[in-house]
Amino acid sequence: MQLADIKKLALLARIQVPDEELEAVANDMDSILGYIDQIQKVSADTERTIPTLINRVREDEVTTETGEYTEALLSQAPGRDGNFVKVKKIL
Amino acid sequence: MTIDLPTLTIEKAHSSLMNKEFTVRELVDAYRAVISEKNGTINAYLEIFTDLDEQIAHSEEMFTNGTATAMTGIPMAIKDNILINGHIASASSKILANHVAVYDATVIKILREQGAIFLGRTNMDEFAMGSSTQTSAFGVTRNPRDESRVPGGSSGGSAAAVAADMALVALGTETCGSVRQPASFCGLVGLKPTYGALSRSGLIAMGNSLDQPAPFTKTVAESEIIFNLLSKYDSLDAMSVPDENRSPNSELRTPKKIGVPRNFLNQGGIDPRVLENFEMRLEQLKKAGYEIVDLDMPELEYSLAVYYIIMPAEVSTNLSRFDGIRYGFSAQGKDLLDVYMKSRGEGFGKEARRRILLGTYVLSHGYYDAYYNKAVILRDKITRAVAKAFETVDLIATPTTPTPAFKLGEKMNDPVAMYLCDIFSAPANLAGVPSIAIPSGKTEDGLPLSFQFMAPHFREDLLFAVGKEFEHGV
DSSP, rough: HHHHHHHHHHHHHOOOGGGGGGGHHHHHHHHHHHHHGGGGGGGOOOOOOOOOOOOOOOOOOOOOTTTTHHHHHHHHOSEEETTOOOOOOOO | OOOOGGGGGHHHHHHHHHHHOOOHHHHHHHHHHHHHHHHHHHHHEEESSHHHHHHHHHHHHHTTTOOOOOTTTOOEEEEETTOOOOOBBOTTTTGTOOOOOOOOOOHHHHHHHOOOOEEEEEEEEEGOOOSSSSSTTTTOOOOOOBBBBBOOOOSHHHHHHTTTTTSEEEEESSSSSSHHHHHHHOEEEEEOOOOBBOOOOBBBBTTTTTTTTEEEEEEEEHHHHHHHHHSSOTTTTTTTGGGGGOOOOOOOOOOOOOEEEEHHHHHOOOOOOHHHHHHHHHHHHHTTTTTTEEOOOOOGGGGHHHHHHHHHHHHHHHGGGGGGSSSOOOOOOSHHHHHHHHHHHSSSHHHHHHHHHHHHTTTTTTTEEEEEEEHHHHHHHHHHHHHHHHHHHHHEEEESSSSSBBTTTTTTOOHHHHHHGGTTTHHHHHHHHOOEEEEEEEEOOEEEEEEEEEOOOOOHHHHHHHHHHTTTTT
């Protein structure tokens, strides 16, 4: 893999990879791809078995009190303003 | 009285608690004493909980009012990726270092109702990614059987806690061998239940189509007690199998015929001591009346490669939720994208980053068909090959791991060498069938060796039946 490929993947995955680590990451990826590429020698001539699908969605019922978890969850937000999670300006 | 922890089991502890030979507090104190002495070196626990007094009081009350069950007062170690309400669950990652669970995982809820004691949370490979507990953001865990070696992983802390008598039993999680492999390295019994048997609700997800909570115990009978308690339908896990669909595939009660996938064993790279021990144990099984047959299952040979496509794909999707916005580690950045990039870049360790990138790659336009799609089809082939094998045999046997426990620091610079530790684990996770790892002896220098059985879906009973005979020397 080229260093440019790693940079592109890192951007897609939203993970900053420091420049000095790019080469090591590329080497690791090459070695892992070298291993998993053994599947290219295996024939996948069979169709995938499609299982019988069953709807397992639960009824949309409210099971908690309003505000029951608000404090527990919001207190873990890195940035907070009252009952809002604070983020960087988007527009 | 002095409690003999190395020989203590759930059954013995329960009977002693019932007969008032010792109290829950005395039992917990016995484990606390070992923890104070050993955890500094072993680093099995990241935290010992401070609410033990309340937990003890609850359990003792159950003994007083006659509602105590087999698990009441049993001191357990819990892997750091299983949520316990009010406690930190960090998956041994910097990105979740201070993350506090706001609810109980279903398995924790059941155990809490039974009055089990949660001593603390245990170290693991970051986000359960690894086979040696060396990728934790909070230091390595040492193998209590030989402190210069790894305990295996990813549930290495839970395994080390039981092996060092710092807990009676423990919970870990399996995605591909993360309980059976450390059980093997630490000389314990590790059970990977049928996918869909135990609820995944409240587990920090790694590979959703593979994850299962899984127990560590010293004996097969204890594994059975924990499995029978935790194996039940849960509406909070969409892949939990309804109770009516769990009936056995046949009338068979006692397994008789064991298949050995020979080609899988002869692929090279397996420690001769492991192979010798495996053959010796097979011979014993034969003498005890089991029929041993060879299986031709070429599909198993590429199961680890298939796993290393499906799992990273699921990892890259799952771990996208850690963004530095709602909870967890957050880095300063100049704009929103910069906050994401830096929070994730600095918050995730090397192996987690590697697997997210790999998953992003195999799912990306242009490579999706060659990797992910093909792996899904091959997984299906593996699943069918396993099902077909179970038409002719009751169980499949292999060694649990290709080598005994290796030295700390080994394989850390060679990801593929590390991945190969789980070569024998992958088939059961991909096919969703249950599998048990059982101690099978030791090398000349005292390192534990392990034997693995796989059974058809929801036939854990067959694993327990053969396992109980096996651990008593067949």
